[in-house]
Structure formats: structure tokens, C-alpha cells
Amino acid sequence: MQRNDDPEFWQSVTGTLEQGEDPCETARREVLEETSIEITRCGYELIDCQKINTYEIRDRWKHRYPPNTPFNTEHVFSVAVANDQIIALTEHSAYLWLDKQSAMEKVWSDTNREAISLYVPDSNL
Incomplete structure (x- = not known):
């Protein structure tokens, strides 16, 4: 997402x-x-x-x-969603569905690139 x-x-x-949240709860809330x-609810x-x-x-x-x-701590999660999943952006300008290699080239942060490399199957993104 841009x-x-x-x-x-x-x-x-x-x-x-947020106060009292565990990382899994945060991940679900942030995706929503x-x-x-x-x-x-979507069965993912x-x-x-x-x-x-x-x-x-x-x-x-x-x-x-x-x-x-000076530093931030990042917990890495993944979720596979349907290709036709409707996305409604609230904090970003645009989103793209890309193949794995293109996504790795597009993201800005090294940690995002590494997560894509390690946890996204080669067949889709």
C-alpha cells in the first residue's frame, strides 16, 4: 500500500x-x-x-x-486473502496486487522485503 x-x-x-493488546489483536485490528x-469473519x-x-x-x-x-519493534504476521477481496483504504493512497518479486522490489523497507521473501509463497501475493 502507498x-x-x-x-x-x-x-x-x-x-x-494499544494498551492491553497483544500483537495478534493488533494485527487483526490494523488490517481491519x-x-x-x-x-x-472472512474465514482467513x-x-x-x-x-x-x-x-x-x-x-x-x-x-x-x-x-x-530511536528504534521500533515490529512483529511479523501474514494472512492470505482472496484475489477478489474488496479493499477499502483509510490510511493509504493506493494498493497493488503484485507477484512476489515485484512486491519485493516495490516496498520501501528492508523488513517488509524480507517478510515477503520468507513468508509469501512464490505462486502468489
Whole structure:
């Protein structure tokens, strides 16, 4: 998905843990908020990839974090959805369905690229 605040930045669904949430709950909520997909109601399976990344926060986004927070922690999840799944964007300008290699070339962050490489089957995205 293409970020509203940076048209060169394409990424997966992302979000912040809210008070009392576990990472799986956050992933379901963020997918719903950003795409309108209700994972459980649609019969999809959210897969916890058991991968946690830590990366440096971009200077332009540090204002979103508590002062002196240099790094962010990212929990990696995946969910396969139907090709004809209706998407309603709320926080992004556009989305694309791409093959695996094209998606890896399109995303901005190394951690998104790695997640696609490791957890998306070669036959689809």
C-alpha cells in the first residue's frame, strides 16, 4: 500500500500496539482499520511468523514516538486473502496486487522485503 504522507513509500499493513493488546489483536485490528478486511469473519487465518524485527525510526516519523525513541519493534504476521477481496483504504493512497518479486522490489523497507521473501509463497501475493 502507498502511504498518504510519502508517495515513494510502499508498505504492508502496520500499526501500534494499544494498551492491553497483544500483537495478534493488533494485527487483526490494523488490517481491519487499513483495509476493511475482518480476518476472522472472512474465514482467513492470521499467521504469527514468530519473527520480530527492530529497526531505526526514520527521522521524519520520530515525532510519532516518545522522545528519545530511536528504534521500533515490529512483529511479523501474514494472512492470505482472496484475489477478489474488496479493499477499502483509510490510511493509504493506493494498493497493488503484485507477484512476489515485484512486491519485493516495490516496498520501501528492508523488513517488509524480507517478510515477503520468507513468508509469501512464490505462486502468489
